[in-house]
Amino acid sequence: MAGPKPLVAVGQVTSTPDKEPNFAACSALVREAARRGACLVFLPEGFDYIGRDPAQTLSLAEGLDGDLMGRYAQLARDCGVWLSLGGFHERGQDWAATQRIYNCHVLLDPAGRVAAAYRKTHLCDVELEGRVSMKESGFTNRGTEIVPPVSTPAGKLGLSICYDLRFPEISLALRRAGAEILTYPSAFTVTTGSAHWEVLLRARAIESQCYVVAAAQTGRNHEGRASYGHSLVVDPWGTVVAQRGEGPGLCYAEIDLEFLQRVRREIPVQEHRRPDLYGTVGLPAAP
Numbered sequence: 001m002a003g004p005k006p007l008v009a010v011g012q013v014t015s016t017p018d019k020e021p022n023f024a025a026c027s028a029l030v031r032e033a034a035r036r037g038a039c040l041v042f043l044p045e046g047f048d049y050i051g052r053d054p055a056q057t058l059s060l061a062e063g064l065d066g067d068l069m070g071r072y073a074q075l076a077r078d079c080g081v082w083l084s085l086g087g088f089h090e091r092g093q094d095w096a097a098t099q100r101i102y103n104c105h106v107l108l109d110p111a112g113r114v115a116a117a118y119r120k121t122h123l124c125d126v127e128l129e130g131r132v133s134m135k136e137s138g139f140t141n142r143g144t145e146i147v148p149p150v151s152t153p154a155g156k157l158g159l160s161i162c163y164d165l166r167f168p169e170i171s172l173a174l175r176r177a178g179a180e181i182l183t184y185p186s187a188f189t190v191t192t193g194s195a196h197w198e199v200l201l202r203a204r205a206i207e208s209q210c211y212v213v214a215a216a217q218t219g220r221n222h223e224g225r226a227s228y229g230h231s232l233v234v235d236p237w238g239t240v241v242a243q244r245g246e247g248p249g250l251c252y253a254e255i256d257l258e259f260l261q262r263v264r265r266e267i268p269v270q271e272h273r274r275p276d277l278y279g280t281v282g283l284p285a286a287p
């Protein structure tokens with residue numbers, strides 16, 4: 001007989017520019033999720049803070065060896081859980097030279113060690129006239145690599161962040177590298193989230209035949225910004241198996257890798273691909 005299936009928890013928060021209450025809110029959710037038996041807890045992009053402007057965002061950033069990550073490592077140890085900390089504002093090795101940060105998805109193991117760190121590779125430079133204006137590349141360096149999926153008690157976890165969700169190439173690369181769960185910690189805008197969020201997450205789950213876990217920012221982060229919320233877990237068939245609406249809180253899902261294997265057996269898309277045909281698909285269009 002199969003044992004109990006691993007339980008994962010997704011935390012949804014409203015981060016502000018004030019780091020201390022953000023840590024209090026996130027750590028309370030992690031403790032609650034651990035009490036309920038989750039082995040892996042996901043927090044959204046900007047779980048550390050959401051700055052009012054690029055200058056404040058840069059001034060609040062720390063290194064992976066800084067105080068805040070130390071407190072999260074202690075939290076992981078206290079609770080005995082894995083932590084997916086999406087979208088940490090990281091001062092990297094090149095901080096002094098570039099004065100820009102990385103948008104870093106940190107995976108901590110229950111000993112509080114950094115099991116993996118993925119730096120966002122697709123930066124969100126998007127301008128919707130009169131509605132949305134984002135220029136992440138103004139204060140963030142692009143990550144230079146996709147990180148191989150990490151074995152956790154829930155399955156092999158592939159790391160992405162927010163805007164990466166729009167690029168099926170990275171999800172397929174992670175699937176090919178062995179991912180069973182894809183994660184998109186996010187801070188989506190209300191405008192783009194209401195139109196694209198759920199359909200993109202379900203599409204990534206269906207085409208990659210992975211679980212998709214997406215922890216989200218929700219509500220008013222500061223005077224000038226609101227986030228869409230609607231944290232989700234999607235199974236490899238495309239069914240939404242856990243969901244939150246708006247407002248802070250948790251949702252939970254069991255990860256069933258036997259079900260995942262069955263979906264992959266029944267519709268073997270990975271074996272039907274035609275890489276001989278799509279060689280240049282990721283390149284800019286020819287003039």
Ligand SMILES: O=C(O)CNC(=O)[C@H](CS)NC(=O)CCC(=O)C(=O)O
Nearest residue numbers: 046124134136162163187188189192
């Ligand atoms: O800047 C921070 O502090 C945290 N990072 C973010 O909020 C990022 C970059 S501005 N937001 C997104 O990628 C939104 C994507 C989105 O909304 C879409 O693709 O439609």
